[in-house]
Amino acid sequence: MNKLVIDGVKLISDAYDSVPVFTGADGHQINGLYGAFYKMKELLSSGTYDGFDISFSEQAPCTESVKWQITRFSELLSAINGMTVPGESSVTPDVLAALEETLKGLSPSGKVVETPKFKHSMTITSDLNEVEEIFKKASGASTVSYYFITEKEGKDKSDIKALGLALCFDEASAVYIPVVNFITTAYLGQKLSELSGGSSLVTFDIKESYRFFTPAEITDRVSGYDAGDMSFADKPRCFDVLIGAYLNNPLKNDYEPWDISTEYLGIPMARKADVFGKELLSSSAEEKVADYACKIAYISFASAPPIRAKLAKTGMEKLFYNVEMPLSYILYAMEKEGIITRRDALKDYGDKLLVRIEELEKAIYGASGCTFNINSPKQLGEVLFEKLGLPAEKKTKSGYSTAAEVLEKLAPQHKIVADILEYRGLTKLKSTYADGLAAFIEKDDRIHTSFNQTITATGRISSTEPNLQNIPMRTELGRLIRKVFVPKDGYVFADADYSQIELRILAHMSGDQGLISAYHEGDDIHAITASKVFHVPFSEVTPLQRRNAKAVNFGIVYGISSFGLSQDLSISVGEAKDYMEKYFETYPGVRSYQDRAIQDAKDKGYSETLFGRRRPIPELKSGNYNLKQFGERVAMNAPIQGTAADIMKIAMINVYFRIKRENLKSRLILQIHDELVIETAPDEVEKVSEILVEEMEKAVTLAVPMEVDCHTGSDWYEAK
């Protein structure tokens, strides 16, 4: 009996270092995995062993790629019949054959395919004369990619330091210029600004580089969006590969350099965490930092052409150059501006909430006869449905549902329920808003949110750290939080929002004459709809009829089902069905639009906005009923939500450059999907209100008018 002892981790690590790098069909680097199988097969087929024992030692710190290979190794082995992982197995002809098969599966040709590798050479220089020479040479290139490698060095968002700049302007080389001595970020920024006048600048995540320089196309610009502008075809323009990759496929979770490199160049690249782990870049070897930065510059340089080609092929070049690229600068400017947030007022608000929260806590413990964590759905469920014996309705994956919707139905049965609901509402306001927002107020007394341009599937922008797009509005108590957001001394807020932009887009895209004329008839679209649907004169529409019509109007935009509508209105499915039937009789074009939207998306595999933005909908091809239904709702909604996003982006460009053109002091600071907020100078209030309404309304011309409401006030509560 001769047994081979195998340590899977060591086997892979050894192979990882000795086998040429190559990747599998899914883009994963699999050299270690392949090598491990190869070596195992060789050893076991030698006839020396009749059994083997596989184990996996404690994993020493290793790269993500190696970790992945270890996991996959274990999975593939486990799938082999007669194999125990970890544990002992015997060497049988079946096992040997299976190993051979697995090996072939990893590399179908039976050969090791060498993965493309970075071929650029790298130089590092901090000599001012040499750097001058480099920029001189770069200015002769039509395309230059750059990447600032940065590090956070303080609490505030502005506390960011550039360690160096990587440049790449040919396929063969890249250069890294550390920020040191005469080579300051201001110097590098100046050089890039100059360069941007004559060369196309390419980078990854351009919004993050605007803090160092402003490209010529922004510096010189004072005009708004021009649908017919094709000047990107022959004039040098900035190109952000991140935004390009997002437009090409907005469904991905992230678009790291690693990812772009694999997808567009086929070159695997270690992720930032794999290269640096938790070490500070400023204390890492300069060579390592330079190598990483240069790879990003190289990837940007090399992937820009295929990314652009794909944009051109799918008709999204104009969307990219005329909307997304200029927008990226506006988002940067808004983030930099920030919004003044009154620390003291927020603290007072939180303190007041706390008083009531503690009262409620006592009342809840008293009524339940025990103390427990009210914030834990698990514990709350046990108290309500087991200890107190309230009827449990909905179950979630992990137990009873204690969602507000469920508790509201339970409220009449026990006085504790109303207290729990109030407690939930108040703790939400305290933790997410009072305390949550306070943590983001920076040294300048402002909150600087991050606007993310490459997150949503539909083309909307999102806001994080903190999210300023979900500040309470619906309840008075919550809405009061808006009073802590104020303009600077003497200034006011001007807040403009589109009136029912999505429904208007539906009217336009469906071409339904009834819906279109409803918008020309008057401003209360829900009442008009109720009047038409229920066949009553406009003046006799009851509040209930209006409410129902409004719910259907909203639901239609989301691709509602009769079940969904019944839930929303707390009516029977039959009644909901009836409402929808009547709605479609009133606006037959809406139904045919929805059918068309679904069919189109099924045929093409994606949905499209008025401005050509695409959203792939792979769910439509799914065999899973629920998934397919979801795909159909997405197909109905995405063109509408996406078109609204496009229109708002165009409006932002028009507003921003108009303010610049007219040399105003007022500044755009927030976007909340259909709403813009401007911190407005006192002598510019009328002008700014006029600009907002005018530019937002004329951003696009549809079959129905765009209506914009604008309010001003001395805080966000007042202005809304």
Next chain:
DNA sequence: TCGTGTTGCAA
């Protein structure tokens, strides 16, 4: 410490 589930805020 990190990922997942539940809950709830906005358009």
Next chain:
DNA sequence: TATTGCAACACGA
């Protein structure tokens, strides 16, 4: 069994 997001908290691996 309504679209798109972000975030707090609990809890278990």
